[in-house]
Amino acid sequence: MNSENDILVVCSEPDLARQSVNALLSAGIPNSDIILLSSEPLEHGEVPLQQRTLMPWIVACGAVGAGIGGFLLASLTQESYAIHTGGMQVVTLWADGIITYELTMLGAILTTGVVFLITSALRGRGQFPYAPEVSDGKVLVGAASVPASLRNEIIETLKRFGEIKQGRTSDSST
Amino acid sequence: MSHRWGMAVDLDRCTGCSACVVACQAENNVPTAGEESARRGRAMHWIRIERYYEGEFPNLRVKFQPVLCQQCDNAPCEPVCPTYASYHTSEGLNGQVYNRCIGTRYCANACPYTVRTFNFFNPAWNKPLDLQLNPDVSIRQVGVMEKCTFCVQRIKASEIQAKAEGRGLKAGEPTPACVQSCAPKALVFGDLNDSESEVSRLARSQRGTKLLTELGTQPKITYLQRGSWDEKNG
Amino acid sequence: MKKTAEQIQGDLLRPVLRTSWRFPLAVAALGIVVAAGLSAWIYQAYTGIGVAGINRPVFWGFYITNFVFWIGISHAGTLISAILRLSNATWRRPITRCAEVITVFALMIGAMFPLIHLGRPWLFFWLVPYPSERRLWPNYRSPLLWDFFAINTYLIGSLTFLVLPIIPDCALLRDKCVGWRRRVYSILSLGWRGTQRQWHQLETAMHIMAIVIIPVAVSVHTIVSWDFAMTLVPMWHSTIFAPYFVAGAIFSGIAALIIAMVFLRSFLHLEEYLNLRCFDNLGKLLLVMSLLWFYFIFAERLTTWYGNTRSEMDVLWLTQRGSYRGLFWLMVCCNFVIPFPLLAVKKLRTILGTFLASITVVIGMWIERYLIIVPSLSHKFLPYAWGNYHPTWVEITITIATFSGMALLYILFSKIVPIISVWELKAGLRQ
Numbered sequence: 001m002n003s004e005n006d007i008l009v010v011c012s013e014p015d016l017a018r019q020s021v022n023a024l025l026s027a028g029i030p031n032s033d034i035i036l037l038s039s040e041p042l043e044h045g046e047v048p049l050q051q052r053t054l055m056p057w058i059v060a061c062g063a064v065g066a067g068i069g070g071f072l073l074a075s076l077t078q079e080s081y082a083i084h085t086g087g088m089q090v091v092t093l094w095a096d097g098i099i100t101y102e103l104t105m106l107g108a109i110l111t112t113g114v115v116f117l118i119t120s121a122l123r124g125r126g127q128f129p130y131a132p133e134v135s136d137g138k139v140l141v142g143a144a145s146v147p148a149s150l151r152n153e154i155i156e157t158l159k160r161f162g163e164i165k166q167g168r169t170s171d172s173s174t
Numbered sequence: 175m176s177h178r179w180g181m182a183v184d185l186d187r188c189t190g191c192s193a194c195v196v197a198c199q200a201e202n203n204v205p206t207a208g209e210e211s212a213r214r215g216r217a218m219h220w221i222r223i224e225r226y227y228e229g230e231f232p233n234l235r236v237k238f239q240p241v242l243c244q245q246c247d248n249a250p251c252e253p254v255c256p257t258y259a260s261y262h263t264s265e266g267l268n269g270q271v272y273n274r275c276i277g278t279r280y281c282a283n284a285c286p287y288t289v290r291t292f293n294f295f296n297p298a299w300n301k302p303l304d305l306q307l308n309p310d311v312s313i314r315q316v317g318v319m320e321k322c323t324f325c326v327q328r329i330k331a332s333e334i335q336a337k338a339e340g341r342g343l344k345a346g347e348p349t350p351a352c353v354q355s356c357a358p359k360a361l362v363f364g365d366l367n368d369s370e371s372e373v374s375r376l377a378r379s380q381r382g383t384k385l386l387t388e389l390g391t392q393p394k395i396t397y398l399q400r401g402s403w404d405e406k407n408g
Numbered sequence: 409m410k411k412t413a414e415q416i417q418g419d420l421l422r423p424v425l426r427t428s429w430r431f432p433l434a435v436a437a438l439g440i441v442v443a444a445g446l447s448a449w450i451y452q453a454y455t456g457i458g459v460a461g462i463n464r465p466v467f468w469g470f471y472i473t474n475f476v477f478w479i480g481i482s483h484a485g486t487l488i489s490a491i492l493r494l495s496n497a498t499w500r501r502p503i504t505r506c507a508e509v510i511t512v513f514a515l516m517i518g519a520m521f522p523l524i525h526l527g528r529p530w531l532f533f534w535l536v537p538y539p540s541e542r543r544l545w546p547n548y549r550s551p552l553l554w555d556f557f558a559i560n561t562y563l564i565g566s567l568t569f570l571v572l573p574i575i576p577d578c579a580l581l582r583d584k585c586v587g588w589r590r591r592v593y594s595i596l597s598l599g600w601r602g603t604q605r606q607w608h609q610l611e612t613a614m615h616i617m618a619i620v621i622i623p624v625a626v627s628v629h630t631i632v633s634w635d636f637a638m639t640l641v642p643m644w645h646s647t648i649f650a651p652y653f654v655a656g657a658i659f660s661g662i663a664a665l666i667i668a669m670v671f672l673r674s675f676l677h678l679e680e681y682l683n684l685r686c687f688d689n690l691g692k693l694l695l696v697m698s699l700l701w702f703y704f705i706f707a708e709r710l711t712t713w714y715g716n717t718r719s720e721m722d723v724l725w726l727t728q729r730g731s732y733r734g735l736f737w738l739m740v741c742c743n744f745v746i747p748f749p750l751l752a753v754k755k756l757r758t759i760l761g762t763f764l765a766s767i768t769v770v771i772g773m774w775i776e777r778y779l780i781i782v783p784s785l786s787h788k789f790l791p792y793a794w795g796n797y798h799p800t801w802v803e804i805t806i807t808i809a810t811f812s813g814m815a816l817l818y819i820l821f822s823k824i825v826p827i828i829s830v831w832e833l834k835a836g837l838r839q
Binding site: 211214215216217222224241250253254255256257258274275276277278279280282283284286287288290291292293294295296315316317318319385386389391 | 457
């Protein structure tokens, strides 16, 4: 992404964006090479681009891991220096259950945050083209790393939908 | 076999003289709260004499009840302490570790007998009382909870001495300060695991009751009295 | 009047991009009060916790009241943001961020109080499970430890829930600003470009967070209620405390949100966004919570009264007929008698009506926390241990300072980030 060979079209409406995505798909550009930049999320039905994410599964793993860790923390540390209080057992399932539950949730939260940061924010810098038009409400659609042979064809296809931007956009995130 | 320390308080013998209160203060370096603090409800006594009036003049009866930490077996003050400052020792005492206390005061709220006192300020002793501090007992800082320990320093001293001399504990040792100072011998202290000790015998007495047993705290102090509070038999 | 996306953007970014003379004045005034509270706290930490009014037997007073109160207020965000997000209620779009901000700041303030009320606050870190040289770990059997874990989880969760949707708005500001502001916002926006993949990740993350944060929020105030319910104190040892506190928290949270929204709409000229429809819907929710609150308090008191045990009845009468009766009946008026007509009668459920009802609810809920804690402690089992509680200037100053602190944090936040989520509102336009 964000290479010399990107071709982007500035669409003024989401409808035009949908049409241009369809045009790119029918021109043979694979799903993963299509760029779509917008200032608000476009609904699933609007633009026929498949999106998959493993985030829920990773979060579930993180939650389970944190939960197990929490239970071990509570039970093992209590056993290691067993101090009796109030006629209760040293390792109580009620209390340790609460700690486990809270740490499970914390694990889910932290995993969500970390996965999001890594996949979207940190990898985003420099990888995706920077386009200030997006903040004006425009939607940018394009193809990444277009090989020279297809360049003219793609430009022709996209010209109907709006103004064309070519090449490496300014990477200035500042 | 390990010890299980308990106490019996004979309410029919207690005269309310409060020698136990003074002795406890002297032995355990209990700070003087001062008149202003005491008026605000911050008195620091580890043992207090509760006074109840019964009947109408001229058939008035006064009952004195010394209340101290009941050293409960199911102590509600112990599980709630986040730092294990309040915990159950192997000899059945409710231990209070001053160094672990961060002053959440949860234990004091949980205690149904309200026998725990708190150091709201750094303790001070009016001169010349600062000269009589007991070196065997540490002084507590501001923000630390304290309460009756059954004079654990005396218990430990007796046990260490007995072990050094290769013998068991003699009769009458250890003796907490309150028990030592009680003139009518209303307070009796001893090992509940020894079924022949006086405190075990008194604990089995017909005259024996315990405070707030309905709460299930299993206190280890038995109060002995001739009749129930409501009996109108003079 | 239907607004276009550009108009929405302009309106919502205006409070961030332009500053009136009232802003520094408000910050200064609130800052002074907060500084006073901070000085009172430092004085207390230096002199000793005894400068507060707590004594034996009322070992917990204003500080724990404030603790429970502010944690309760923090349930605003979860209800509005998470539950309405999951149920796809469109009217929530303008108010989600207002609510989430209340949650985060109320939690931060509430979480300070366990530190403020400690006798030795410099040792608070002993509640953190870490391998110490004393070989001692914290006592997981203590409800205070459950508090520690629950509140921290909720704080981190609500921070995540707040920060994630702010990123696209920071990107918007990055593009609209120049100079040092642009640099700040580009750091805050973390490389956001608005690609399809990023949006999908964000929406997935928000969906997961909405699902996760609801049980966390329920557990937080449940665990706070268990600080009381796990003891044997008369009228504390009740199983109703867990749902009672959660319902009360949502109740006070919605009221706090309404109050915040009224100030926002007048000071930031957001009348068209925080409009009558939002207040009407929130007012209905507030009415439901008021009825629920009444149901819980009635059920709790009926059970206590019918059981007729000595120590509990003493505390019951203490609040209803004894020395606390003034506060008790004031609380009932503030939580039910006054809000009920204001919220139930459609003609009265205006913005002013909901605002007045919310003010009384916030006051009433604070009194309710006080009346849960203090009368029970002042009148436990043994008569010789009964006592009274009077707050001192230290506690009052710190209490007032927290309200100022909340307002100050809110004002500062609305200056840095748009208080209404721009991208969510624009996305809602096309639905």
